Amino acid sequence: MRLPxxxxxxxxxxxxVFAILPPILKNSEFSYVIRLLGLVGLYMTVALGLNLxxxxxxxxxxxxxxxxxxxxxxxxxxxxxxxxxxxxxxxAIIIAMAFRALLGAPVLRLRGDYLAIVTLGFGEITxxxxxxxxxxxxxxxxxxxxxxxxxxxxxxxxxxxxxxxxYYYLILITVVVCVIxxxxxxxxxxxxxxxxxxxDETAARLTGIQIxxxxxxxFVISAAFAGAAGAIFARWESFVTPESFTFWExxxxxxxxxxxxxxxxxxxxxxxxxxxxxxxxxxxxxGTALVSWRYFLFGVALVLVAVYRPQGIWPSRRLSRTTEAExxxx
Amino acid sequence: xxxxxxxxxxxxxxxxxxxxxxxxxxxxxxIASLIGPNGAGKTTFFNLLTxxxxxxxxxxxxxxxxxxxxxxxxxxxxxxxxTFQNIRLFNHMTVLENVMIGRHCRTRSExxxxxxxxxxxxxxxxxxxxxxxxxxxxxxxxxYADELAGxxxxxxxxxxxxxxxxxxxPRLLLLDEPTAGMSQVEAAELVGLLNRISAExxxxxxxxxxxxxxxxxxxxxxxxxxxxxxxxxTPSQVQSDPRVCEAYLGANYDNSEISNLGHS
Amino acid sequence: xxxxxxxxxxxxxxxxxxxIYALVALGYTMVYGILLMINFxxxxxxxxxxxxxxxxxxxxxxxxxxVSMALAFVLAMVACGFAAITIEKxxxxxxxxxxxxxxxxxxxxxxxxxxxxxxxxxDDFLGFPTVLPLRRLEFGQFAxxxxxxxxxxxxxxxxxxxxxxxNHSRLGKAIRACSQDREAAELMGIPVNRMISLTFFIGASLxxxxxxxxxxxxxxxxxxxxxxxxxxxxxxxxxxxxxNIPGAMLGGLLLGVSESLGTAFxxxxxxxxxxxxxxxxxxxxxxxxxxxxxxxAEKV
Numbered sequence: 001m002r003l004p005x006x007x008x009x010x011x012x013x014x015x016x017v018f019a020i021l022p023p024i025l026k027n028s029e030f031s032y033v034i035r036l037l038g039l040v041g042l043y044m045t046v047a048l049g050l051n052l053x054x055x056x057x058x059x060x061x062x063x064x065x066x067x068x069x070x071x072x073x074x075x076x077x078x079x080x081x082x083x084x085x086x087x088x089x090x091x092a093i094i095i096a097m098a099f100r101a102l103l104g105a106p107v108l109r110l111r112g113d114y115l116a117i118v119t120l121g122f123g124e125i126t127x128x129x130x131x132x133x134x135x136x137x138x139x140x141x142x143x144x145x146x147x148x149x150x151x152x153x154x155x156x157x158x159x160x161x162x163x164x165x166x167y168y169y170l171i172l173i174t175v176v177v178c179v180i181x182x183x184x185x186x187x188x189x190x191x192x193x194x195x196x197x198x199x200d201e202t203a204a205r206l207t208g209i210q211i212x213x214x215x216x217x218x219f220v221i222s223a224a225f226a227g228a229a230g231a232i233f234a235r236w237e238s239f240v241t242p243e244s245f246t247f248w249e250x251x252x253x254x255x256x257x258x259x260x261x262x263x264x265x266x267x268x269x270x271x272x273x274x275x276x277x278x279x280x281x282x283x284x285x286x287g288t289a290l291v292s293w294r295y296f297l298f299g300v301a302l303v304l305v306a307v308y309r310p311q312g313i314w315p316s317r318r319l320s321r322t323t324e325a326e327x328x329x330x
Numbered sequence: 331x332x333x334x335x336x337x338x339x340x341x342x343x344x345x346x347x348x349x350x351x352x353x354x355x356x357x358x359x360x361i362a363s364l365i366g367p368n369g370a371g372k373t374t375f376f377n378l379l380t381x382x383x384x385x386x387x388x389x390x391x392x393x394x395x396x397x398x399x400x401x402x403x404x405x406x407x408x409x410x411x412x413t414f415q416n417i418r419l420f421n422h423m424t425v426l427e428n429v430m431i432g433r434h435c436r437t438r439s440e441x442x443x444x445x446x447x448x449x450x451x452x453x454x455x456x457x458x459x460x461x462x463x464x465x466x467x468x469x470x471x472x473x474y475a476d477e478l479a480g481x482x483x484x485x486x487x488x489x490x491x492x493x494x495x496x497x498x499x500p501r502l503l504l505l506d507e508p509t510a511g512m513s514q515v516e517a518a519e520l521v522g523l524l525n526r527i528s529a530e531x532x533x534x535x536x537x538x539x540x541x542x543x544x545x546x547x548x549x550x551x552x553x554x555x556x557x558x559x560x561x562x563x564t565p566s567q568v569q570s571d572p573r574v575c576e577a578y579l580g581a582n583y584d585n586s587e588i589s590n591l592g593h594s
Numbered sequence: 595x596x597x598x599x600x601x602x603x604x605x606x607x608x609x610x611x612x613x614i615y616a617l618v619a620l621g622y623t624m625v626y627g628i629l630l631m632i633n634f635x636x637x638x639x640x641x642x643x644x645x646x647x648x649x650x651x652x653x654x655x656x657x658x659x660x661v662s663m664a665l666a667f668v669l670a671m672v673a674c675g676f677a678a679i680t681i682e683k684x685x686x687x688x689x690x691x692x693x694x695x696x697x698x699x700x701x702x703x704x705x706x707x708x709x710x711x712x713x714x715x716x717d718d719f720l721g722f723p724t725v726l727p728l729r730r731l732e733f734g735q736f737a738x739x740x741x742x743x744x745x746x747x748x749x750x751x752x753x754x755x756x757x758x759x760x761n762h763s764r765l766g767k768a769i770r771a772c773s774q775d776r777e778a779a780e781l782m783g784i785p786v787n788r789m790i791s792l793t794f795f796i797g798a799s800l801x802x803x804x805x806x807x808x809x810x811x812x813x814x815x816x817x818x819x820x821x822x823x824x825x826x827x828x829x830x831x832x833x834x835x836x837x838n839i840p841g842a843m844l845g846g847l848l849l850g851v852s853e854s855l856g857t858a859f860x861x862x863x864x865x866x867x868x869x870x871x872x873x874x875x876x877x878x879x880x881x882x883x884x885x886x887x888x889x890x891a892e893k894v
Contacts, residue, residue, distance in 0.1 A: 060695065106879045113632065114878055117832045120825070121871035128868045181445060188444035188451070189437055189458070192423075196431045199420035202894060206380055206414075208406035208435030208498050217441065247825070251702055258699045296710035302703030307688045310696035373894070382894050414894065 011179075011266075018172055022165040035164045036280065038236070041171035042229045044272045047256050048178040048265065049225025054254060055263030055316065056191060057218045058198030060116035063123020064253055067096045067223040069130060069245035071230025076143045076240045077136070082150040085161075089231050096227025097220045104219045108212050123250050130242040142241030145234070154235055167236045174232065175269075178225050182265050185221070194218055195263075259305050261312025270314050333358040333502055333533050334379075339388035341378060348374045349557045352388070356502065356550075361524060361534045363544045365568075366554035367578055372537045373415050375554070376504050380412050381405045393501065407435045409501035413491040413508060415537075421480030425471060425490055428479050429462040432497025462497060469493040469523060485516040492523070502533045509540050521547050545569065553577070599735035604858045605851060610742045610811065612850020613749035617804035618827035619834070619842035620756060621797030627773040627837035628793050629690070634701035635681060636801055637824020638708035639674050643802025644722070644809045644819065645712065646670035651723040659725045667748075670806055671799035678798030679791045687787075712817035719816045722809040745807045752803055753843055756796065760839060769793055773837065822867075826853075829874050835887025844885060849873075 022034050046068050053061050074092035079085070107118045130137045137143065145151045154161040161170055185191045193214045196204040205211050234240050252275060260271020278301065279294045286293060305313070334356040341349045349371045356362050364372050377383050379390060381402035390398040397405050411432075420428050437458060443451035466472045469489040474482060482490060488508055495503055505524075509517040517540060524547055528534060538544050544551060545565040553561040553568060555577040561568055568574055618640055625633040650666040657665070685704050689697040729740040760766040771779040772789045780786045808823060809815050830849040834841025849870055856869035877885065 054695070060698070107875070110878060110882050113626070113836055114832055114882060114884070116632070117829060118875055118878055121829065121874055124825070125868050125871050128864065132864050184444050184447065189434060189439050189454070190441070190444055192427060192431060193434055195423060195427075196420050196434075199422060200418050202382075203414070203418035203420065204431065205402045206382070206406065206412060206894070207431055207494060208403050208411075209431070210401075210403045221441075247821075254695070255699050255702055258695050262693070262695065293710075293714070295706060296714065299703045299706030299708075299710060302706065303685050303700050304703075306696050306700035306703060307685060310689060310692035310699075377894050 015172075015176065019169075022168055026165070031164075034168050036277075038164060038168045038171050040272060040276050041168070041175050042233055043253070043256070043276060044175050044269050045171070045178050045229035046226045047253055047260075047268050047272045048175075048182050049222035049229075050253050051257050051263065051265065051268040052182065052185070052194075052218045052222045052225075054257050055261075055268065056186065056194040056198065057215060058112075059215070059218075060112060060119075060254070061222075061250075062116050062120035062254065063126070063247070063250050064119070064222070064226060065245045065247075065249040066123040066126035067100060067226035068230035068233070068249075069126055069240075069242070070096045070099055071227030072234040072240045072245075073130060073137060073143070073230075074227070075231035075234040076145060079145055079151045079235065080143065080148045082152065084152045085154040085235060086156075089228065092231035093224050093227045096223045096230070100220050100223035101216065104216050108215045108219065120247065120250070123245075123247060127242050127245055127247075130245070137242075140242060142239055142243075145238040151238075167232070171232060174228060179265055179269075181221075181225075186265070190214065190217060198263075255302060259302070259312060261315040264312065264314055264316035267312050267314035267316060271312065274313070331358045332356070333360075333393055334535070335389075335391040336379075337389045337391075339375070339378060339390065340386050341374060341383060342386055347557050349378070349554075352554070352557075352559050354552050354559065354562065356533060356535055358501070358533055359528070359531065360549050361528050361536065361547055362550040362552065363536045363538055363548040364552050364554065365538060365541075365544055366560075369556070370554040370577075371557040372554055373506055374557075376412060376506055376537065379405075379504060380410060403435065406498050406500075409499065410504065411495040411498045411500035411502075412504035413488070413495055413506055415506040415510070417484075417487050417491060419479040419487055419490060419494075421478065423479060424475065425477050425479050425482065426459070426462055426466065426475040428490055429465050429493050429497045430458050432465070432494040433458045433461060435498055465493045465497045466490075468496065468526070485512050488512065489520075489523070492527075496527070496532070500532060502535065503527065504535050504537075506537045507539065508536065509538065509543060517543055596735055600858065601855070602736045603738070604854045606736075606738050606742055606746075608851030608854030609847060610746050610850070611854065612830075612847040613746055613753070614804045614807050614811070614846075615823065615827045615830050615850050616843045616846025617749050617752060617800045617807070618823060619831040619846045620753070620839065621801040622828050623831040623834070623837055623839060623842040624769075624793050624797045626831070627839075628769065628776070628790055629686070629697075630694070631686065631697045632701065632828070633686075633794075633797075634698060635685075635704040635708060636797065637820035637827075638705050638712075639678055639798045639801045639820075640805040640808070640824060640827075641712065641815070641817065641820035642677060642708065643670045643674045643798075643805030644815045645720075645805075646673050646802065647806035647809065648720060648722050648815055651725055655723070659727065662725055666806060667803055670802045674802035675795035675799040678794040682791060682794045687790075709817055709820075715817075717817065719814045721814050722812075724813070726810060741810060745811060748803070748807060752800060756800065756839070759796075765789075765792065826867075826870060829870065833874050833877055833884055835884030838884065838886045838888070841884055841886035848885075 021037070025031050025033055046064065050061060050064050053059050071092045074095045075088050078088040078091055103122050107115060110118060131140055133139070161167060193204065193209050196209060197211060197214060201211060256271040256275045257268050258271070259274060260269065261267025279298055282294045282297060332355045336352060336354050339349055339352040352375065364375065366372055378385050378398070381400055381404070384399045388398070389396060392408060392410060395408065397408060397410070420431065437454050439451050439454050463472060463475065466475055469492055471486060471489055471493060474486065479487065479490060492505065492508065509520050512520065521543060524534060536544070536548065548565055551563065551565050551568040552559060553574050560573045560577060561571045563571070618636065621636045621639070622633060625631065647666040647670045650669050651662055654662050654665065681704055685700045686697050689700055726741050726744055731738050731740060731743070760770065768779070768784045769789050769792065771782070771784055772786055776786055826849060827846065830845035831842045833849060834843070834845030852873050853866050853870050857866040860866060860869065
């Protein structure tokens with residue numbers, strides 16, 4: 001079903017707007033916005049990955065930040081060994097995918113809520129290992145890429161990527177790639193299988209879908225997204241520490257996907273934007289004195305959105321059409 | 331030619347013997363029925379055939395190959411598909427998408443073709459949509475293609491389940507009470523559909539309570555009661571079998587009552 | 595001190611901590627059993643119980659400790675029970691028919707609200723009043739503290755009381771019916787909404803009691819103290835089979851003991867959390883429905 005032209009034009013318009021922001025804001029008081037949007041973009045990448053698992057497949061994953069962390073640390077360690085950015089990025093992605101496959105193999109057949117706790121456990125194990133394996137990860141002190149002479153600069157042909165604006169564009173491209181991948185997967189045999197699994201796993205199995213294989217594909221690709229985002233983050237910050245990858249981060253990611261609209265790509269992007277930018281907006285509105293009220297109000301907002309708009313702010317086509325039976329039950 | 335051969339099939343749940351020593355065969359091209367009072371083990375039998383459960387005893391041979399204990403998706407790929415006693419559609423997907431899922435096991439594109447939008451990918455997607463539409467047309471639901479499956483009227487949902495199963499290109503189709511809840515008219519239409527499916531070369535095994543339909547459409551009837559097979563034969567043979575009568579009605583009624591069963 | 599005595603001491607440590615985890619795990623498991631939702635905010639109830647207990651105890655310094663403790667328990671448990679009922683009505687009830695993740699997000703929101711409300715009230719550690727007599731009881735080569743015994747005794751009593759209630763009272767039976775099949779229970783005339791409220795009340799009061807016991811053990815409380823114990827307790831509930839009440843008790847005790855024994859024999863104490871999660875993952879791989887979980891076959 002092709003959407004009308006005005007709907008199809010929206011993503012391109014949005015992309016154009018985002019693309020011209022850095023030169024516009026460069027010398028104004030809002031130049032910090034570029035860095036903020038860059039961070040938002042990184043989280044969008046991760047959230048798009050999580051959307052494959054939570055939104056399309058319907059599996060609850062409470063430890064997803066672990067793969068962001070694995071991507072980041074892989075990039076940091078490889079860079080410190082002198083490997084240049086692009087091969088290191090590929091390697092970081094593959095490493096994240098490998099860990100996900102390793103974890104997924106024995107646990108994908110678990111019931112939904114057990115899977116949730118196992119992913120939570122793995123996320124915590126990852127954080128603790130990163131925090132305690134001093135010889136490799138330097139523990140809580142983290143790894144700094146600034147002081148290491150082996151680290152090569154990031155360049156794409158003649159473009160040296162070093163400023164916030166540079167990374168902003170790199171991240172923008174990454175987000176676009178991930179959006180395209182998500183949409184293409186959604187409208188494919190794999191995507192349909194995922195939705196069938198989400199609707200009724202048993203019926204899907206008995207209609208000939210190999211459930212574990214389909215879940216594993218979603219699982220592993222989602223980790224690729226997260227690993228890529230983590231790797232870019234590592235080079236941007238030039239510093240990685242376990243404190244950026246806590247359980248709360250994983251939980252907030254799930255909140256982003258659900259608030260935006262599970263299984264909806266634009267919804268996920270909007271969800272990330274809202275969760276990350278509302279506290280910023282509140283900070284500007286309420287001033288720095290009421291910093292602690294920010295999170296309190298955010299929590300209230302979360303409850304309100306969940307109660308009054310559970311299908312999310314931009315629901316997927318699937319969830320926006322309720323069946324007549326569900327309408328009658330309201 | 332024997333398509334399905336079941337020998338000494340047994341399954342227990344905890345201490346409860348759901349099926350014991352069940353044997354039957356189905357010939358290719360046949361329309362056969364499996365009948366019996368509620369709780370006789372008919373759906374359990376289907377669940378064993380389709381790989382939901384592993385039998386405790388016995389063998390299931392499909393087209394000369396052992397299928398007992400095999401995973402469900404493998405069995406579907408071998409050509410055994412089913413519908414469910416309680417309708418299990420993908421309610422929030424469209425009618426067309428539901429049938430397209432049936433094509434999953436007969437198609438191949440996975441990651442790379444989908445991501446790279448290769449010509450092969452588009453070709454396969456077209457084939458999937460086309461054959462799905464054809465199956466919808468076959469069961470008479472083509473005009474509902476873009477409706478949500480959950481919005482179809484009850485009879486339509488049952489037919490959609492059949493279309494979905496047919497999309498997997500089965501050699502043997504297992505239908506679990508396909509006319510449950512249907513009116514007389516809808517049930518009669520279903521008989522027509524069953525005959526058309528059979529004409530395409532698909533073998534059918536039916537669980538049904540509507541005796542008039544069973545007698546009309548089946549070449550062979552198998553009767554289960556309390557997990558044990560108590561009779562088998564042509565419809566008229568089974569109808570006059572005193573054990574069958576006793577199973578359904580108790581010992582005090584005569585056989586003519588059986589054909590009155592299931593009229594609603 | 596010989597190895598056996600060491601192990602026994604760690605065992606007592608583990609059982610003490612584990613019994614606290616078990617009490618919290620019961621809250622998670624009972625709510626899951628009846629509503630199929632993970633009550634994320636339960637760890638904050640644990641924290642609120644601790645603060646409530648702290649408040650009560652600091653208001654009545656003169657009383658003999660069994661009296662002040664009883665007062666603290668009763669008031670904290672009742673207050674948290676009602677808090678949980680309110681939370682359920684406002685943040686979960688409207689979502690009973692919503693997609694499964696919606697109540698989870700709502701619960702996350704509630705958790706954030708409660709934690710930050712407490713943060714606004716007091717953002718740092720707060721010392722918990724020491725009212726219990728501290729005595730060291732020696733049994734040959736190993737020793738236990740009176741505090742451990744009191745904690746263990748209290749939690750086991752509470753668990754025993756819950757067990758009797760769930761299995762031998764009419765209300766308990768009604769709750770069990772609602773957990774099995776809510777619609778059928780309603781059709782049988784059971785006031786399901788009230789049973790749900792009751793479940794939340796009981797779960798929360800056990801969590802609040804656990805919060806007090808935990809604070810007695812560790813001596814101080816903080817707005818974010820609920821997080822780790824909550825997560826471990828949830829893990830314990832899943833380990834025992836989520837929705838299964840004796841499972842939650844068993845899971846909690848097992849987790850506490852393995853954590854304790856693990857800490858004693860591992861190179862670094864901070865690895866003990868890994869140990870707990872690793873055990874969980876292994877158990878779930880080997881026995882997917884949890885230790886006591888029901889392997890109910892799905893009706894096809």
